[in-house]
Amino acid sequence: MDWGMKNRMSRIINPKTGRAVMLAFDHGYFLGPTHRLEEPRKTIEPLLPYADTIMLTRGVLRTSVDPESATNVVLRVSGGSSIVGADLSDEGITTSFKEAIKLNVAGVGMSVFVGSKHESQTLLNLAELVNQGEDYGIPVLGITAVGKELEKRDARYLSLCCRICAELGTHIVKTYYCDEFEKVTTSCPAPIVIAGGPKLETEMDVLEMTYNAIQQGAVGVDMGRNIWQNDHPVAVIRAIRSIVHENNNPKQAHDVFLTIKDDAESTKAANA
Ligand code: R5P
Numbered sequence: 001m002d003w004g005m006k007n008r009m010s011r012i013i014n015p016k017t018g019r020a021v022m023l024a025f026d027h028g029y030f031l032g033p034t035h036r037l038e039e040p041r042k043t044i045e046p047l048l049p050y051a052d053t054i055m056l057t058r059g060v061l062r063t064s065v066d067p068e069s070a071t072n073v074v075l076r077v078s079g080g081s082s083i084v085g086a087d088l089s090d091e092g093i094t095t096s097f098k099e100a101i102k103l104n105v106a107g108v109g110m111s112v113f114v115g116s117k118h119e120s121q122t123l124l125n126l127a128e129l130v131n132q133g134e135d136y137g138i139p140v141l142g143i144t145a146v147g148k149e150l151e152k153r154d155a156r157y158l159s160l161c162c163r164i165c166a167e168l169g170t171h172i173v174k175t176y177y178c179d180e181f182e183k184v185t186t187s188c189p190a191p192i193v194i195a196g197g198p199k200l201e202t203e204m205d206v207l208e209m210t211y212n213a214i215q216q217g218a219v220g221v222d223m224g225r226n227i228w229q230n231d232h233p234v235a236v237i238r239a240i241r242s243i244v245h246e247n248n249n250p251k252q253a254h255d256v257f258l259t260i261k262d263d264a265e266s267t268k269a270a271n272a
Contacts, residue, residue, distance in 0.1 A: 005134075007137075017245045018219060019214070020220030020221070021051055021240065021241050021244050022053045022054070022055055022074060022193060023044070023050075023222075024056075024224035025037055025044055026057055026109075026224075027224060027225070029057050030083055037228060041063075041065070044064065047228065047234060047237050051237065052072060052220075053073065053074050054072070054074070055074045073106055074108065076108075077094055077129070078109075079091060080092045087118065088147035089113035090117075090121075091110070093110065097132050108140055109143055109174070110141075112126050112142055116147065126168050133171070139171035142172075143175075144173065144175040150197070155181065158175050162175050162188040170190055172190060173188060174192070175195070176197055177209050181213060181218075191219040193218060193219060195222055196223035196224060199226055199229045200226055203230065203257050206223075207257070208250045210223075210244065210253075211248075211249060232261040235257045235264065239256045
């Protein structure tokens, strides 16, 4: 691996722990103003110190993230469809490598829709992105998207998708956690991070999912809604971080969550 590629990979996956906390807020690229992400800057700014990387589009990066922040960026470079359009899988590449380099990214990411009408288009786009990523020393994150068909998230389907991404040369794969997740990680030679999916009922559910994913071979998370749709997003991301980078178990991480939440509430009450 060339120096630039290695350097960028180490900005995404911390070489000290071999793990990654990525904060995803690219949802607007097809969902528009998602709940609690209506004003991206307000939602995201308090979370930046606790994310190794942020995952977002160039538009939100330029308008809503301070360029002087120390945050590393994984840029979403696919799009072209919307939640109200005919077919979410009909995506193309939206952002050039020239642009990604100008934005000083640590990596770029795009979705593939395996088994969909546009399977081939998205997989060939991914392969081309990897070709260019190799030219410029920029890692590519392949995202195994399921569109509206959330029920597709089982080990058989996700193993297929992740393995295809890895075979095409993707440097990191983002997928969903599922039952028998170990089958997904063991059959994918590239490192895997998990998305969180729609908001779960309790914080403990999020922490258990994170812990189980790590135990079963994920290198970390690239999570969005389960962090920033929570009433205490800083407490959640710090609790997740304690699992990913400090090997906390869910109970220990939940204690981290409660301590930070209670401190924040006391400070708020004292300043009221
Ligand atoms: C889809 O919008 C993106 O790939 C998200 O970045 C991904 O789904 C992670 O976000 P969440 O944890 O909210 O599922």
